[in-house]
Amino acid sequence: MKAKITVKLKEIVLDPQGETILHSLNEMGYDKIRKVRQGKVFFIELNETDEKKAEELLKEIAHKVLSNPVIENYEVEIVK
Amino acid sequence: MRFGVVVFPGSNCDHDTFHVLNNIVGVKTDFIWHKDSILSDYDLIVLPGGFSYGDYLRSGAIARFSPVMNAVKEYADKGGLVLGICNGFQVLLESGLLKGAMLRNKNLHFICKYVHIRVKNTNTPFTNALKDGSVLKIPIAHADGNYFASEEDLKNISLNNQIVFQYSDENGNINDDVNPNGSLLNIAGIINEKGNVLGMMPHPERASEKILGSEDGRFIFDSILNYLKNRR
Structure with a gap:
């Protein structure tokens, strides 16, 4: 089975x-970009057939x- | 008396810390490998600075699962003194021995420079040789030193007088201009509720010999000696 785990900073956390990526994008002229939050994604494979487990x-x-x-x-997220 | 310095893969202030404790402070000190799990013979355990496990995942996130950290928890539960410096502080936060977490520095820089810190709580085993409001000059060297805690935790830490060091100017004024990394309340060091586990971002072991520019770090080690001598 394959899965994906996304880790994001909580909204209350700076x-x-x-912020720096957003600022750079805006400076480059991408002025429609309003908000950027950086996170992490983990792509996982596991030995388990039962989705609940x-x-x-x-x-x-x-x-x-x-x-x-x-x-x-x-x-x-379980990736099908 | 005997001190121990824990060595994780990627620790790089372990030898500096060993040198200061063993040769300057003058207490027999051992290195403790991260796979060891017995710490009962020590009077102080130091988690040194560095980049344990390359700071992968989050600073301190992998080191906290080392066998030695179970032993450190047990040791702390029994009242043993634990000092986490820089990456050691991050490991203590990740392990839950101290409240809060570290974020990337507000300006995203790795900051390596002398800072001033004001001592807010002198009633601890680590600061008893200092007067309230004393200002120390000690260097920092980190990328993830932006202290964060939930509103509730921050309130409790403040009320319990667990904030030990705050970034300040040389006269002890605390404001945003002298906050190097964006830490909430300019926090540079906190202690646990019980008062035996201290985490601090500045490096006292880098400021313990005159030839290196500051001896202010010695106040922390002298405080520890005071405490241990009076306890005996």
């Missing part, structure tokens, strides 16, 4: 990298390792 496992690693719950949120 994202200096996203896979999701549980993925949520566990997302919470415990891949994200820092103080500053980040995550989304788990």
